[in-house]
Amino acid sequence: MPTSPLKQVLIYVAALLVALSILAPLLWLFLMSVSSANDLTQIPLRWIPSHWDFSRYQQLLSLAPNSPGRLFLQAMLNSLITATGATLVSVLLAIPAAYSFSRYPGREGWLLACLGMYMVPPVAFILPLYFVLQRLGLLNTHWGLMIVYCSLILPFLTWMIKNQFDALPQDIEQAGRLDGLSTRQILTQITLPLAKPALGAAALFGWLLAWDEFFYALLFTNNADAKTLPVAIADFMAGRATDDGLIAATGIMASVIPLIIAILLQKVLVSGLTEGGSKG
Known part of the structure; x- marks a missing residue:
């Protein structure tokens, strides 16, 4: 029509x-x-x-001691490390979990429990997470933030990837079983190649969640060794004489990397969202 x-x-x-x-x-x-x-x-x-x-952009790209650029570039590197590391770990854990929820009925309660934990306000987990990271010596470290971010990203990615697995035809998997393929081989050789666009979209959303996270990064980091970009931007606003133009420049610079990644993965993102929206 x-x-x-x-x-x-x-x-x-x-x-x-x-x-x-x-x-x-x-x-x-x-x-x-x-x-x-x-x-x-x-x-x-x-x-x-x-x-x-444009002098503010020059300041942010400078590595001179005690310059805004030194703090900004170090924070951007910290955000890249923690967001990318947490996303990779979460995707690797979410794939088998999502496949289990999708292909083996009766486990939806566990998934709903994970999503329910995801909806609890973050402030409720401050003390337990702080004591765990303190005992493990992971406060103010990349690894500590990765663990915390995985707790945020993993339930979301599991639910998102599970919906994509539900939309895939299972006849091909059954044919693979008849050919003698194991569950691991079916997942890696059949299911994952079919769900590749959806995995790319889920990974991008998970990465953006970690990239923009502020609350836990503020509480569990105290210097430039692990401080992420959202916290560094807030530090620029903490002085008595705030340079609004410099803060605006940090906002523009902070959006460059997510914008580049979104442009590079545009086809994957649109394809993954389209496949997820066409379920049923």
């Missing part, structure tokens, strides 16, 4: 509004990052900078 011209116009208008709602804050953040302090405090507000100043 062909789409009417009016419906097409409404679709494009809706898409334009969504794009503007996403891009407008980023545009304003960029304008703030290249505006002078006078422009940012002027009344009425000056929307277009009188002088374009």
